[in-house]
Amino acid sequence: MNFSIKTFTIIIVIFLALNSFISNAKNRGIFNENRNDCFMNASTQAISHINELRTFYNKFKESAHSPNFENHKPMQVLFNYLNELEKEEPSPISGSKKFRAYWVNNFTTMKNFKTGQHDAQEFISSVFDILNNEFNKYLTEASENITQNPISTFKLQIKKTITCNHCGYVRSIDEPGYLLPLTILYGPLSDLKHCNDLTCCLKNFFEPTVMNDWTCDNCRQKNARRLKTISFLPKYLVIQLKRFIYGGIANKLDDAIKFDPIIEIDSDIIDQSIKEKYHNKNFSYKLLTFICHEGGPSGGHYWAYGKDSNNNWYKYDDSNVTSITPTILIDILNQTKEIGTPYVLFYELDEKTLFSHERVHQQLTQLKSSLQELKTRLETLRKKLEILKSKL
């Protein structure tokens, strides 16, 4: 008996130790070597969750005819760093100082990142610009089995359509980018309101706007309406919640913004030109990774959360990586506790649900009616109980 309990305890201890090793194995933290690298560490951890980059690298390794990687330094630097993160070692990785210095010393667009704390979104956008050019250069020399620039999977395009209210003249402008910047504040300046969830931020971004100051190219009169639609949907939808306000006195909006693990892009805001391609369906995006911020506009702390291929969530806080239980994740999504404010959210297009949207809708309707039925039955039971109580 004694022996079996001992054996059992040993097995449990070994199992837990092994399990903690396995769960930490591919989730390495990054040392904060400059003491203010958290904006970069959180961004790197988020980027490391992008499968498209890994696929590209694997294809590159397989391809015997690939041009020399050494000639494409930005790609090499990024992939070497991401490779370190993927190594099956429990210890955090070093090199944030060197990684930062590489971008700062080689690209004028990144000179500002030399010292101090920075905006994680600005860092991601600047690195993406450099990588986009480099991947394109690489692809002109590469073999045929590498054709996709991984940065192009982030390409999002917003179409602004301005229609004159007098003569009906239409002018449209396509604005490409890597991310969707959403404001938290909305309404007239004299009566600004705050959103408390992502749905509200998205709704306001695509809300038709009256443009009193816009002069029509055709009739030269003022007064028009502007409509925003998505004319190019990315595989990875990156949403920035515009919390930092730099005009006048720098400020940060610390509003709790609830966000869902799945978001539906309503077909109403998808441009006609791409709507038909996907049979007018709504688009679903699944949350993949996100960056949070705590503190003011000139300082504070960044960290990231991310999901592995087994749907397990982790918190990446510089050198510390911790497992996140579904309950904690729900608290973060609902912003029920003071867990820091979400800032940059990475969603991935769910190609599976793209065509099963109607089925989900049907199931939800069924579930709603069953719930209603249950409610009625509970109410009847409650009344019966009241009667019984009064008789006692």
Ligand SMILES: [Zn+2]
């Ligand atoms: Zn006009």
